[in-house]
Amino acid sequence: MHIEIVVEDASGAKLLEAVLPRLLGEMGVSHSWRVHPYKGIGHIPTNLHAGGDPAKRILLEQLPRLLRGYGKTPGVDAVVVVLDSDRRNCKDFLAELNALLAMCAPAPKTMFRLAIEEVEAWYLGDRQALQAAYPRAKADVLDRYVPDSVCDTWELLADAVHAGGSAAIKKAGWPSPGKIKCEWAERIGPLLEPDRNTSPSFGKLRDGLRRLAAGAI
Numbered sequence: 001m002h003i004e005i006v007v008e009d010a011s012g013a014k015l016l017e018a019v020l021p022r023l024l025g026e027m028g029v030s031h032s033w034r035v036h037p038y039k040g041i042g043h044i045p046t047n048l049h050a051g052g053d054p055a056k057r058i059l060l061e062q063l064p065r066l067l068r069g070y071g072k073t074p075g076v077d078a079v080v081v082v083l084d085s086d087r088r089n090c091k092d093f094l095a096e097l098n099a100l101l102a103m104c105a106p107a108p109k110t111m112f113r114l115a116i117e118e119v120e121a122w123y124l125g126d127r128q129a130l131q132a133a134y135p136r137a138k139a140d141v142l143d144r145y146v147p148d149s150v151c152d153t154w155e156l157l158a159d160a161v162h163a164g165g166s167a168a169i170k171k172a173g174w175p176s177p178g179k180i181k182c183e184w185a186e187r188i189g190p191l192l193e194p195d196r197n198t199s200p201s202f203g204k205l206r207d208g209l210r211r212l213a214a215g216a217i
Helices: 010-024 059-071 090-102 120-124 128-134 137-142 153-163 165-174 176-191 200-211
Strands: 002-007 030-036 078-084 110-115
Touching: 002 010, 002 059, 002 137, 002 200, 010 059, 010 078, 010 128, 010 176, 010 200, 030 120, 059 090, 090 110, 110 120, 110 176, 120 128, 120 153, 120 176, 128 153, 128 176, 137 153, 153 165, 153 176, 165 176
Parallel strands: 002 030, 002 078, 078 110
Antiparallel strands: none
């Protein structure tokens, strides 16, 4: 099976590239995949048939075009779309995404997965991996975290592991947040154990990918 995976930013792509072999096996043996990072999530366009500007690489704005294209591409067996829920209502957001998919003809086999509230929830879901990557992580900050809570997730992680916390990252301004998030992916991602993760949204990604690979979706 070949899977095309789209994700809203570079740090999410780095995380997935670290985790996928542990969920799908060695690349090219039973399954193959490509991970495509975008430059932000954006909004679902009002006109789903508008061409959009591919150069902008804003995921939701490009998603109708992407799904229609994948639906016509030989050799693409499935598409996985990974997004942060941010502060959206997850049920409503998934309904919008599935409605968009229904408008695509032909539609590829597609699985949507949301990180609640942000992909940093998946690092916080494996505290053992996080503390192995950052031995000086502040336990009192990590103790406050409730898995998949809407709590300014990346800021909480920054307050636990980054000198000066989230305030220092915000003060530094662009592109510091993106660089720090990529560092987290590079350091924590390879240490994550999928079956140990306490994030419910990571569990849905893990279990969904396994079912997809087994042909159960």
